[in-house]
Amino acid sequence: MAPAISVMGEEVSLRDRLNGFEQLPLFGKRVAITRAREQAGVLREELAALGAEVVEIPTIEIRPPDSWEPLDAAIRRLEEFHYLLVTSANGVRSFLARLAASGRDVRALHGLIIGAIGPATAAEFARTGVKVDLLPREYVAEGLLAALGGHDLRGKAFLIPRARVARDLVPRVLEERGARVEVVEAYQTVMPEISPEELARLLTPRLDVITFTSSSTATNFARLVGQDRLAETLRGVVIASIGPITSATLRQLGLAVTLEARESTMAGLVRAITEHALR
Numbered sequence: 001m002a003p004a005i006s007v008m009g010e011e012v013s014l015r016d017r018l019n020g021f022e023q024l025p026l027f028g029k030r031v032a033i034t035r036a037r038e039q040a041g042v043l044r045e046e047l048a049a050l051g052a053e054v055v056e057i058p059t060i061e062i063r064p065p066d067s068w069e070p071l072d073a074a075i076r077r078l079e080e081f082h083y084l085l086v087t088s089a090n091g092v093r094s095f096l097a098r099l100a101a102s103g104r105d106v107r108a109l110h111g112l113i114i115g116a117i118g119p120a121t122a123a124e125f126a127r128t129g130v131k132v133d134l135l136p137r138e139y140v141a142e143g144l145l146a147a148l149g150g151h152d153l154r155g156k157a158f159l160i161p162r163a164r165v166a167r168d169l170v171p172r173v174l175e176e177r178g179a180r181v182e183v184v185e186a187y188q189t190v191m192p193e194i195s196p197e198e199l200a201r202l203l204t205p206r207l208d209v210i211t212f213t214s215s216s217t218a219t220n221f222a223r224l225v226g227q228d229r230l231a232e233t234l235r236g237v238v239i240a241s242i243g244p245i246t247s248a249t250l251r252q253l254g255l256a257v258t259l260e261a262r263e264s265t266m267a268g269l270v271r272a273i274t275e276h277a278l279r
Contacts, residue, residue, distance in 0.1 A: 024051030025277045029208040034059045034217040036189075039089075043211070046270045052209075057202050059220035061192040062090055065164065065185040068098060074159055074184050075102050081182075082156040084109065085134075085144065085170065087117040088163065092124035094186035095161045106130050117144050119265060139264040140245055141169045154178035161186035165216075191220045199224060209238040209273060213266070215249035222253050230254065238276065242269050 031052040033040045039062070044054050065071070074081075075098055086092050099108065106128050114132050116122040118139030122132040136143030158174055158181045165188075171181045194202075212218045225233050231254055239257050241247040243264030247257045259276050261268035 022051075024049075025274050027051035029053065029277065030055055030205065031273070032057050032202070032207050032210040034211060034221050035213050036060045036062050038062065043213075043266045043270070046266070047273070050270070050274060055202055055207065057194070057199070057221070057224075058192055059217045059224060060189045060214070063188050063190055064094075065188055068101075070184045071095070071098050071161055071186055072102060074161070074182060075099055075104070075108075078104075078108055078112075078159075080157055081112060081159040083115065083158045083179075084112045085115040085158055085160045086121055086125075086162070087141065087144070087160070087166065087170070089120045089124045090163070091161050091186045092116070092121055096124075096128060098186075115144055115147065117141070140243060145170060145173050148174075156180070158182065159184070164188040189216050191223060194224055203233065207234075207237045209240055210234065211240045211242075211269060211273070212246050212250060213242045213269065215246055218246060218249045218253060218255075227253070238273075240269060240273050240276075242266075 026047060029052050031047050032055045033043055033047070034057050035043060037056060037058040040056055040058070044056065047054050071094070075095075084095075086095065096106070099105065109130060113134065114125065114130065115134035116125060116132045117136065119135070122135055125132050134144065134147045136147040138146070153174060154177070156179045158171075158179050160171060160181065160183045162183065162185070164185045171183050174181050210221075212221070222230050234255060238259065239250060239255055241250055241257050241260045243261060247260050250257050259272045261272045263271075
């Protein structure tokens with residue numbers, strides 16, 4: 001009779017864990033995140049938990065504005081505004097930081113109707129005990145405008161702290177409806193420096209999936225790679241978009257969007273990637 005070897009204890013446990021890992025929906029997939037490095041944590045952890053090998057290619061970097069004075073001046077006149085609309089978590093963080101720097105706290109927001117573009121933005125307010133009054137069903141600028149549909153905006157004053165470069169849809173439509181709108185720069189996004197050698201290393205071996213969470217991540221990735229090499233670099237790669245605005249930017253860059261999150265959140269994006277992998 002041939003000798004038999006029984007393996008017990010830690011080795012069996014390790015084998016069971018490895019077998020379980022191999023059954024995860026993203027096992028063996030290289031998935032790239034193009035968010036700012038300091039904001040990639042949640043998405044990175046969720047993808048890794050599903051078995052993905054996560055590659056970080058940060059195409060944007062969040063920086064303070066060149067001057068805080070416009071935002072600080074608006075905060076000094078906070079009582080003049082009826083509405084505070086914030087379209088990103090970065091905007092909330094910058095606004096609340098400057099509110100504190102001015103010697104005031106969230107009690108100064110009493111009486112303001114506060115609107116947030118989505119749950120992540122609302123969650124930043126909630127961290128300091130601030131309740132959001134307007135949260136749209138669709139987490140895009142159009143959704144925020146729809147949430148204001150039943151409001152008489154004539155003569156109302158809006159404060160919108162946001163990035164230096166952003167869509168002008170919300171301010172334009174509000175002004176058309178008779179509101180007074182003050183847009184102030186709360187932060188700016190810039191493209192970080194990544195050498196061609198570093199970029200080539202990150203893109204090798206070829207990616208299976210690449211995620212884009214804003215139009216800025218898409219346009220900056222195209223700039224880093226080079227428009228002439230963009231299509232070839234992403235040939236055969238699943239292009240995952242967080243929502244319709246980002247998808248439109250990707251198509252303008254000549255890329256075919258493979259999947260788009262039904263809900264424009266990190267959780268919605270992970271869900272869309274997982275469903276695609278399972279199919």
